Amino acid sequence: MEHQESNGEVFEKFTWKIENFSQLNSVERIYSEPFVLGGYPWRIYFYPMVNNRDEKLSIYLEAVQMQTSNVSKNWSRDVKFRLVVFNQLDTNKTITNESKIVFNASSAAWGYASLMPLVELRDPKKGFIVNDVCIVGAEVFVGKRNLTPENRVSQAVTLTGNTNVEVQKPKPEVKDTKDKAREDLQVLWEELEKHRSDLIWLEPHVQSALKIKNYVEKALYVEKLKNNVVDQELETKRLKTKLVAAEENLNIERELLKAKGI
Structure with a gap:
């Protein structure tokens, strides 16, 4: 889900649902699967064990580099980011910290060594x-300062694991360059079909590109629905908590009325 700031910044979001958390007591560090935000790959990692002096949750955002031949050794990303620990009973108690940092090859991971007490994190109440x-x-949110260039990657890039990414939508008046290129490719193919006999070899390549686009659009839609489900689950839990409290108050009032003979 996108969040539009007053200054025009649009933050893209990734949600990581960690199941069987109690089984991580013996795990020193846990990583999310890679995900793409702002056109670049990332992952989250944190330390679930109570093994540091302050017994605080340490959590970090790490810039991931794709293993391709054209990756620059001097890459950098001008980034404003937030790391979030969701409160599933009261969204007002969700913990969020924000920083503005330049990620680069020598400093690829940034975050918070003491985001919150681990004892508070593990308390079921x-x-x-x-x-x-x-x-x-x-x-x-990836800024546009003139830093050392780094190739952006598509949301369709092969990244392992189950992720929950919502992609920044283009402004209505601005066409996404990849979509525009595919539309131009379709128009070009329609024109070239007039000379089909000479260009039959090109057809499978063009058709493959168009099919990939359709697949990517459907895959992103499914991921968006998954993220909506997580949001609804959080809201449902919050409402159930409020319902229990309201029922308890109602029972108290009922007992008081009985005591007064009403």
């Missing part, structure tokens, strides 16, 4: 872990 599930997230 606090609402950060419900049904042995912890939900964390990242929100990223």
